[in-house]
Amino acid sequence: MAISVKVMNRPDPEHTSYLRAALSGMALTFRHLVNPTKVTQQYPEELTNLSPRWRGTHRMEVHADGRPKCVACGLCPTVCPANCIRLVGGEDDQGNRYPIVYEIDEFRCIFCGMCQEVCPVEAIHVGQHFENAEYTRGRFVYDLDRLMEQDHPTTLLWDPSDPSSE
């Protein structure tokens, strides 16, 4: 079979010139330049508004005397689907059950919030927080002291005005 060549005509400049697209792009830019509504966020000078149900890294609530509220019941390691909580219970000087070891591996955590939901004493919470950068991987295993130091707001897992979703 003989090879045939189909000759394509070059499109006219009206359709190939980039000038039109460039101009319409520039027009958009200039419109935004004079538009009074600002959309750029000035992070970190200005922080974003997180949803009250944002689930970030954990925080342990403390009693007024500085003891952790945790009673080492073992429900959060049991319910945790990612198996990221390590807990060893014990008894303190006053005869209270408390966590000798309480560690959360934030790398392994999937931030489902079930630990907060299952906690019978409202001790462990996920928080409205996202700035977690560290220099080493090891720092992402939060121990009890670290969890107690956190001061970010805790997550609301449900509407406080209707706690049992009625």
Next chain:
Amino acid sequence: MAELVTLTIDGQEVAVPRGTTILEAAKQIGKQVPHYCYHPGMSSPAMCRLCLVEVEGAPNSMPSCVTAVMEDQVVHTESKQALENRRGVLEFYLVNHPLDCPICDMSGECDLQDYVHAEGRDRGRSDEPKRVFGRDDFGGDVLFYGDRCVMCTRCVRFMNEVEQDQRLTVVERGNRSVIDTFFEEGLEGTHWHGNIVDICPVGALVSKEFLHKARAWDLERTSSICPSCSQGCNIELHTRDNLIQRIKPRENLEVNGWWMCDFGRHNHEWVNRGGQLEDPLVRGPDGVIGAAGWRDALGDLLQHVRGVGGARVKAVATPFASNENLGTLAELVDALGGGDMVYRSVRAEDEIVLKGFPTLARRKDLAPNTSGAELIGFTRVGDDQAAGGLENIATYDGIIIIMGDELSDQEANFGKEAALFVYMGDQQSPAAENAHFVLPVSTFAEEEGSFTNVAGRVQCFSPALKASGMARPAWMILGALAAELNKGDAPRSAADAFSSLASRVEAFAGITYGDLGTRGVVVNETYVLSEN
């Protein structure tokens, strides 16, 4: 066999001997009537009022734990009347119960928790403040949380009827009533009080040793046999993180009923102590001992054995070893041309008998398988502290095989003259310095096997823990060697090892590993040892 009575429980006909209670009859058809105060091993005061069932024709609900069955009786355990009754009773139990399940050690295996979840009200209606007792130290291993108590008095009845040492009582009356001890010493000095923690249906009595250690749902439960004396109590090993967390008795009316002694219950640290041998160690031609794989170690050992040739064997075993391990050792000794087989064991001064269940005692013999060792042909040497008796072995110049005995009383020059010295154990021993081969073997908690108890009952146990490193059951190692020497087949399971034992030792003849089941089998009567 007593005369049978036929009755109908929840529409199902059941025939039981006359005198059986409705509660036990219901058990026969798989119906568990909720109860607290009733325990099959003790008297029934019918005071918890939870087991009330509807009996057609009776004016009121009847307590099923004390009501004997009658011919053609029709019982409903799940009728509206029975359920309403249980709901009401459970609500009363929760009036003063602190509901501190998150910090209660019983949580997850608590009868109150279970029954309330299954049949109780979802919310309490009591507005009154709860009465508070706090916590009391009962002495021994027992802590008492008075607020959690449901006043079933099982603990009081256990101490009065089974241990027969009255240490507990109910003081005060009505809603102020509480369990208490008579004197300062409480339960201190009693030998069976761990059982009251087991039979407490709620978390009122808890073990100090186990306090806050693990949650019930985290524990793996494995059937085993108590290794602390020759009684052979049936137990469950509760393990987590490859450690024994606690030991609980397992029901076997032929051996230990529902009970076990405190000595056996708390004697498990030796399994958890760590530092176990992990690799087979072989002494090279240069005299330096170093780690090797099993294939190399056993190959070297065989070569060594063939090189020595003809020397009689002196074997020292431990009565903590299973029938399978002892039997395979005996088989190997035979294959090597015979020799002396001895064991050493600790003996206590006296027995501690449980008065209310006199066939159960903490025996003098503090090892689980001395009967098995005797039947298989080992003889006892040494004193009651399991020391001495090895003088002629320490300087022997033939083949020495040590299995399990840690030689803790022996000098470092033990076995210096030996042509071949094989040490098998789970821990390194300072007296095994001259050993040519140090082979790591698993403990009873890490392997399958059977013990023969004081009454000649052969009972099997299951592995609960993972053995450390390359440790293997002794029967596997010895069996492989014996098979090479005899040109036979090596045992591939504990059942294989047991059947070869049964074919060699007459006392075990006719028993198969499968026969042992969960209740055990007694060896041929003529072989039962009279001495404990």
